[in-house]
Amino acid sequence: MFVGHAFLAFGIVALLARRFGPAERLSLRGVTVQYAVVAGLAAALFASLPDVDVAHAAFQVVTLPEGATAFDHFWTATGERHRTTTHSLVVAVLASAGFAVSVPNRWGGAAVLFGVVALAAFTGGVVGAGVMTLFVVGGVALTALAARIGLSARSIFGASALGLAIHPFTDLLTGVPPSFFAPWDVTVIGGRVEPFTDATYNLLVAFGTEIAVIWFGLLVGLTLLGIELRRHVHPAGVLGVAYAPMALVLNAPSVDNAALFVGTILPVGAIGLVGVKRQLTGARVVTITLTALAAITAAWFGFGVAYTFIS
Structure with a gap:
């Protein structure tokens, strides 16, 4: 992560x-x-x-x-x-x-x-x-x-x-398992957690987990601060699903070969800037952040569905 x-x-x-x-x-x-x-x-x-x-x-x-x-x-x-x-x-x-x-x-x-x-x-x-x-x-x-x-x-x-x-x-999905009991050499988990044989699905699980815990942290914070989520997610976030055709472009991305996937899906978050005025306020920053994350989430979902159909 x-x-x-x-x-x-x-x-x-x-x-x-x-x-x-x-x-x-x-x-x-x-x-x-x-x-x-x-x-x-x-x-x-x-x-x-x-x-x-x-x-x-x-x-x-x-x-x-x-x-x-x-x-x-x-x-x-x-x-x-x-x-x-x-x-x-x-x-x-x-x-x-x-x-x-x-x-x-x-x-x-x-x-x-x-x-x-x-x-x-x-x-x-x-x-x-x-x-x-x-x-x-x-x-x-x-x-x-x-x-x-x-x-x-x-x-x-x-x-x-x-x-x-x-x-x-939180590192178990993305690389060599950490040394949980260092400096003692005790092996707890022998390798990266990979629930699927398909490497791209494992990348989608890892990326989806990252998105999920970000949503979790934000929801807890917003709740404690008394901010309503639904008022700060612009409908434009759903446009992120247009990233789906990238499943036809990228050549079987994986956790070990994720640079192009990550490098192209994160910019989708720019959708969060839709309709934002030049001078920002705290409320607009929240809207930008949540709409950007919604767009990236939609992109992840769209890519996963498209990849499932073509694989």
Whole structure:
């Protein structure tokens, strides 16, 4: 997934915080919102943190081998460190404890987080320690921001632990399964989850899952903010179904060969700009976003139906 981690984490944590958290409201950039919304946003940011491990691959591109493209080399290098220690459930718990402890006790939290980095160094050497240091620094920054807004140490632990734990499970449809118990080499799932023998159907499942969790997160957020969905989805969104003929153009796209599919279906979201005036307001931004997502959803559905008929 690309952004599905964040939306899924937001939706789950926001619902839990709404049910079990305090009823107080917090100020977010001058706007007063429910505690649950802030907790959900914190979880969304923490859920995105494990992918900081691609930084290793970005540095590797400068050593581009002769005859290799930057794109290919980037993904090859990514495979060396991506979805390993930063995607571990063990690290999720330990790091979250360190983040939470750092709120009331900065040095106590630092000690726990230093242990996390040392563990990564012991198993992954200098590179492993470097990647984990980026992970920890990012987490500390998020923790400081969350605490400043008003989240308690307990809420920060919950948002961090759930966000970080959700991330690896959302990767199961798109690549090599994460190392759930790194640094220990324990195989939980041996390969990518592929429910169909047809690779294109597996791509549609993965892309559809991404769309579904984005809708989930948005619906939870809109509900908590008191915004009605039906008032912000323009009928033009259904025009996205016109993407269906691309099933005749694209040559059996798959999860491993999805660049053209993703690169052509996402621009369909431009339909969300239909009828929007030059000066935007918060309401228009919501309409653009929801209509764009509706158009992409219609495009995904149209492509799937068309592909079924021609395959």
